[in-house]
Amino acid sequence: MNAGAGTQGRRPCIAVLGGSFDPVHHGHVALARLFAELLQPDQLRILPAGRPWQKQSLQASDDDRVAMLELAFAHATPPIAPPVTVDRQEIARSAGGAPTYSVDTLRALRAELGEEASIVFxxxxxxxQRLDTWRDWRDLFGLANLGVATRPGYDLAQEKLPPMVAxxxxxxxxxxxxxxDSAHGKVCLAQTLAVDISASRIRAALQSVTKANFGADLNALVTTQVLDYIQQHNLYKN
Structure with a gap:
């Protein structure tokens, strides 16, 4: 299966955002929206990690993480323009307990979408800062482009990046x-994202709130629908 024709006869473009999403938060949605606006892709794929090898065990189940992603993007305000798909391929590959790697995911996407599609990871x-620790990290550039969101004033030459990565x-x-308009091998630095949220910060906050003030300090971090889901399913309390 290939990606088909792109918008207005252009090369088809698929933006791919991966992560643990444990839980999904406003920063994830803002990152997706940023590149949706910059690239005008034909499709945006959200790829929840299966068993990310560089992280500790995930706290929410695979089904819960997928459900929260679907809620977050369905209720994104303003809506994100291209069709958004939650892709479970990493979850499926990790069903036997094996770790998952981004390079394998991109290889699978390239095989699915064809050689001409622009894939933007x-x-x-x-x-x-840790890209050179990823499995076969140089192979990423032969499979996809990179879209990197940076803070204003970010300079590759001045940041603490591994020299080979820089x-x-x-x-x-x-x-x-x-x-x-490129199938792979290029990098776009977008210096316009000023959102500083981490899933670990949200999990810590969720463990300290009570039912009476649930959400009072979290609405700036997570959508109402995701917070409701977390509360209804009693997630992140242990």
Whole structure:
């Protein structure tokens, strides 16, 4: 199966946002929206991790994480323009307990979408600091483009990045249009995201709130629908 024709005859473009989403929060939605606006992709795929090898065990179940993702993106305000799909392929691959790797996911996506599609793997700048620890990290550029959200003023030359990563990225920097029209190998730095939220911070806050003030301090971090789901299913209390 390939990706089909892109918008207005352009190369088909699929933006891919992976993560643990334990739980999904406003920062994730803002990151997805940022690249949806910059790239105008034909599709946005959200890929919840199966068994991320660099993280501790996930607290919410796979089904709960998927349900929260569906709620967060269905109720995103304003709505995100391209169709949003929650892709469970990493969850399926990890069913036997094996760890999952981004490079394997991108290989599967490339096989599914075809050689001509522009695949843009979206991440935050913090992930660049450990990119060289990822399995087959250089192979990522032969499979996809990267869309990296950075804080204003971010400079590859001045950040504490592994030298090999900084060198690899600097040779591939491109505009959003160039990334959108390339199948793989280019990097777009978007210096407009100023959201500082972490899932660990949310989990810690959820463990300290009571039923009476549930959500009072969390609405700025998580959508109402996701908070309601967390409360109804008694998640993150242990």
């Amino acid at each position: 979206v991440m935050g700048a913090d992930q660049l 060198q690899e990225l600097s040779a591939r920097l491109a505009t959003p249009d160039a990334v959108r």
